[in-house]
Amino acid sequence: MPTTRLPTALYRADQVRELDRLAIEVHGIPGATLMERAGAAAFRVLRARWPESRRLGVLCGSGNNGGDGYVVARLAREAGLEVTAWQVGNGPRAGGDADAALARLRAAGVEPVGFEAGAPVDCDLLVDGLLGTGLDGPVEGVWAAAIDALNDSGRPVLALDIPSGLHADTGAVLGRAVAARVTVTFIGLKQGLVTGAGPGRCGRLVYDDLGVPAAVPAALGPSARLLDADDHAAWLAPRPRTAHKGDFGHLLVVGGAPGMAGAARMAAEAALRAGAGLVSLATHPEHAALVAQARPEIMAHGVDGVAALAPLLERATVVAAGPGLGRSAWAWALLEAVLDSGRPLLLDADALGLLVEAPRERSDWVLTPHPGEAARLLGREAAAVQADRFAAAAALQARYGGVLVLKGAGTLVQGPAETPGVCPAGNPGMASGGMGDVLGGIIGALLAQGIPARVAAELGVCLHARAADAAAAAGGERGLLATDLLPHLRRRVNP
Structure with a gap:
């Protein structure tokens, strides 16, 4: 049955074709039956979502996707x-499942008409x-024209x-792609639906297993998996009554060059809200008093150089470096000291920019680039990163080690030799300044509490996105501020 509760296993297209083969050849479900089930599942979603619609148009290609369309039209x-059905391309292969579905559509009284550009x-x-x-x-010719017709129609698209x-x-969009209001996907959840341009093009994503036995997807290891904070709920269990602040780590945030105190403060405050026992901030001397006055729980220290940073590094459990750090000689000197400290690290923002100039590999850090930063770390264009985010995340992790968080729609978490995770939560309101600083503080706090790096990254990404969704639900996406997440974050680290 169709469900908006998505499975966690994600697959590549070749794996989904193998799932189809197993269902047909091993479990004896005819391809025509799967096509009928797919069309029926889509039609149920259509009627539930748009019950008042009376005039339906279906654009059908030449393959099995078009066959599913014939079933919906019938x-x-x-x-x-x-019902109007448009045939795009030459039509289905004679004798195939789609051809049989076309014959049943004609028997029901619908004759597809050829689609013409314009x-x-x-x-x-x-x-x-x-x-x-x-x-x-790339999509070209009549196929491109058909996609343009759907997108330019002003009508909702399933x-x-x-x-x-x-x-x-x-x-990735292959030249042009349909912008659907709802997408119903079948048998195996394709990994491209949930990251990059996928979420924006899919709209609401609905899944149907078409009645295929669970043994079919279980036969293949997934290429990736959807993340859910609930999977790591054990790390957020109620604290013992005898707990004290020393039990939950001491995070040191290093950042805040002149004029950029806000980024460092947001990271530090997010770390406190995510449960770190102690949070210190090493920032430019001109900012320390202001931060302490605004949020006295942050132990803000004015640091004019490496000597002043050294005792703070000595006391820290984990260091999060980069928010508002800048790229001055002061910033470079502090970052070098951080890298040499032997402490587990989270590097974000300007720390990643400085890392581009002096690449190195470590197993005990978490890196959190956005696509532009990822592109610089890999020596390529941001468009190339977005064209294959899975490949980019794997390449970054292989080059720099540790755990890699590639931010953006469908944030990816890639650890060493592990199946990558994709966060399905989040919203466009997060496209505003400071969101990455808050995420860095959250993950840093989880690391400081003794949570393993991969788990801290996955849990932090999910908590961040869920808090953003809750904040957007409360007041809307447009105008969402990074600090709006903090009260919702506190509730989500106390499930």
Whole structure:
């Protein structure tokens, strides 16, 4: 049955094709049956989401994705809807499952009409059955025109399995892609649906296993997995009544060059809200008194050089360096001392920029770049990072070690020799200054509390995103501030 509760296992397109094969050849479910189930699942979602729609338009390609579209069109006609089906391309292969679905559509009284570029697609609701998961090159010609027609229609679009034009493995747009209001995906959740351009193109994502036995997906190891803070809930168990601040670590935040005190303060305050026992801030001397006055729980120290930083490093459990650090000689000297301190580290923002100039590898740090920072760390363009975020995260982890957090829509967490995790939570309101500083403080605090690096990164990313979603629900996405997350964060670290 369709569900918005998504499975955690993610797969590449070739793996999903193998799942199809196993269902058909090993478990004896005919391909035509799977196609009927897919179309029926999509039609149920369509009727539940748009019950008032009476005029349905379905754009069908030449493969099995088009076959699913034929089924939806037939079921709609049988339910009394006015249906127009457009055939894009040459039509299905003779004798295949899609060809049989087309014959049943014709028997129901719907004859597909050929699609022509520029032709109107004027219906209450449109269904994208154009291109499936096998797409691996730029969308051109009549296919591009059909996608443009869907996107320019002004009508809601339901995508079957994947929005046409979206790469199933990377989440990249292959020239152009359908912007769906809802996407119903089948059998195996494709990893490209949940990161990069995927979330924006999919709209609401609904999953249906098509009644395939659980043994089918269990036969293949997933290529990635969806993250959920609940998976790590044991690390957020109630604290013992005899607890004291020394039990929960001492995080040192290093940052805040002249004019950039806010970033360091937000990281430090987020660390306190995420449960660190003690938080110190090593910042430029001109900021220390202001930070202490605004948030006295932060032990703010004015640091004019390495000598002043040394005793703070000695007392710290973990160091989070980078928020507002800048790239001056002062910043470089502090970062070198941090790198030489022997403490577990989280590096973000300007610390990553300085790392570009002097690359090194460590096993005991967490790096949290956004796509632009990731591109500089890899010596490539940001567009190349976004074109394949999974590959970029793996390359960064291999080059720099530790645990890598690639921020953005569908934030990735990549550890050494581990299946990457993808965070499905979060919202566009997070595209504002300071969000990364808050995330760095959260992960730093979890590290300071003794949580292993990979778990701290996964849990921190999920807590951050969930807090942002709660803050957006309370007041809207536009105008969301990084500090708006803090009260919601506190509630989420106390489940």
